[in-house]
Amino acid sequence: MGIITIRYKLFTGIMTIRNDFTTGIIMAALLMSACGTTQDAGIISYDPPGATTETKPIDQQERLVYQIDDAGIYVDNRFDGARINDFYKTGPGHYRALITPEIAPINWSSWYSFRIWADEPQLARIQFWYEDGFHRYYPKLSRDRQTWTPADSVHFTHDSDIGSAWLSLMVGPDTLYVSAQEILDTNTIYGWADGLARDKAFITNDVIGETHQGRPIMKMDIDETTVDDPGVIIVIGRQHPPEVPGSIGKKTFIETIVDDSDLSRRFREQFRLVVIPVMNPDGVDNGHWRTNFGGVDLNRDWITFNQPENRAARDELLKILETGHQVYYGLDFHSTAYDVFYTINKDIPYFSHGLTDRWLEGIARILPDYEIREEPFGVASPIAKNWIFHTFGAGAVTYEIGDETPRELVRDVAEAAATSLMQEVLKDKTSFKSLERSERP
Numbered sequence: 194m195g196i197i198t199i200r201y202k203l204f205t206g207i208m209t210i211r212n213d214f215t216t217g218i219i220m221a222a223l224l225m226s227a228c229g230t231t232q233d234a235g236i237i238s239y240d241p242p243g244a245t246t247e248t249k250p251i252d253q254q255e256r257l258v259y260q261i262d263d264a265g266i267y268v269d270n271r272f273d274g275a276r277i278n279d280f281y282k283t284g285p286g287h288y289r290a291l292i293t294p295e296i297a298p299i300n301w302s303s304w305y306s307f308r309i310w311a312d313e314p315q316l317a318r319i320q321f322w323y324e325d326g327f328h329r330y331y332p333k334l335s336r337d338r339q340t341w342t343p344a345d346s347v348h349f350t351h352d353s354d355i356g357s358a359w360l361s362l363m364v365g366p367d368t369l370y371v372s373a374q375e376i377l378d379t380n381t382i383y384g385w386a387d388g389l390a391r392d393k394a395f396i397t398n399d400v401i402g403e404t405h406q407g408r409p410i411m412k413m414d415i416d417e418t419t420v421d422d423p424g425v426i427i428v429i430g431r432q433h434p435p436e437v438p439g440s441i442g443k444k445t446f447i448e449t450i451v452d453d454s455d456l457s458r459r460f461r462e463q464f465r466l467v468v469i470p471v472m473n474p475d476g477v478d479n480g481h482w483r484t485n486f487g488g489v490d491l492n493r494d495w496i497t498f499n500q501p502e503n504r505a506a507r508d509e510l511l512k513i514l515e516t517g518h519q520v521y522y523g524l525d526f527h528s529t530a531y532d533v534f535y536t537i538n539k540d541i542p543y544f545s546h547g548l549t550d551r552w553l554e555g556i557a558r559i560l561p562d563y564e565i566r567e568e569p570f571g572v573a574s575p576i577a578k579n580w581i582f583h584t585f586g587a588g589a590v591t592y593e594i595g596d597e598t599p600r601e602l603v604r605d606v607a608e609a610a611a612t613s614l615m616q617e618v619l620k621d622k623t624s625f626k627s628l629e630r631s632e633r634p
Contacts, residue, residue, distance in 0.1 A: 402505025451483025
């Protein structure tokens with residue numbers, strides 16, 4: 194092992210990714226999925242033993258500047274989405290960044306994000322050291338938070354045996370962001386949503402609730418329907434703070450649906466989208482690994498609804514039932530070690546049964562060189578996908594995007610996913626109308 198090759202023929206030809214680090218993470222994730230709640234390959238189960246959805250205290254990071262006086266180096270976490278819990282010198286030119294989670298035990302989505310600068314240009318070798326976790330994310334670098342590049346592999350070392358990593362950086366007076374993923378904090382995503390609403394009169398953004406810390410929970414309502422019986426698509430995102438690739442895919446998915454293409458316009462005449470773009474604003478802005486400010490994995494609280502974020506989403510989405518409009522599908526965007534669609538078991542019937550298969554087949558037709566990985570599951574667990582199924586009788590998917598999937602590919606697949614879904618639900622709605630007419634006396 195050691196080489197992952199992804200080939201897809203689009204506008205840029207054939208792309209090949211060679212990354213031992215990513216391969217190791219994917220193999221660990223595969224072992225994890227096979228081991229259930231056990232601990233293996235440096236990754237803890239997604240459901241730590243004894244986890245509940247009751248509010249519990251968390252360990253808040255202290256927001257400050259870490260100053261190494263004799264080197265003139267500074268590191269800070271005083272921005273939304275940041276996480277670093279200590280920074281200190283271990284030897285000449287060598288430093289340790291301590292990263293700890295908000296609560297333990299916890300899934301090892303070991304998020305870090307900090308700024309670094311120095312009085313004079315110099316080389317700094319930084320060790321990423323974790324408590325209650327292992328290194329997972331390949332470092333991304335940026336000067337302006339707009340353009341991000343992966344760290345040069347020549348300057349990065351990962352030791353999976355001890356769960357640590359080392360990164361060598363040239364630092365100087367210009368501030369450098371070092372982050373597990375691109376920084377897409379709540380204000381950035383809400384700003385994107387507000388920009389769409391300013392440009393598109395059919396998009397309305399409303400606040401549907403507040404988090405533990407009083408941050409607003411936003412709902413986007415995309416509604417240009419012209420029929421009496423519009424269908425509804427539900428989209429949820431960012432239940433887990435570090436899962437930035439899911440946010441990138443979700444943005445492209447929505448942008449495709451609201452664009453000016455003939456398909457998108459025809460779709461919007463027949464279908465409404467209800468979108469909750471950030472389910473976990475507190476977790477996102479506090480740089481959490483997994484949970485909200487109540488120390489809870491929100492994607493395990495879709496039965497008991499102990500958390501304010503889940504209650505706000507539930508109460509808003511239940512309003513769809515009052516309209517009498519049919520929910521056709523639900524999508525919950527996440528990210529994990531590799532691209533995968535977690536779907537509903539094939540033998541479980543739902544409204545427009547078979548839509549998932551036709552949707553994925555449509556993606557394959559658009560991107561014939563993209564390998565689609567589907568993993569169906571039952572509907573018993575307390576996650577968003579299953580709540581959508583039980584509440585609306587609709588199919589749903591947990592749409593997972595790989596941590597290190599190239600961002601161009603993330604967007605290409607999300608655009609294909611939106612295109613295929615629009616095509617398939619329009620066919621279904623036409624078929625249902627024809628059936629209704631044929632059954633009339």
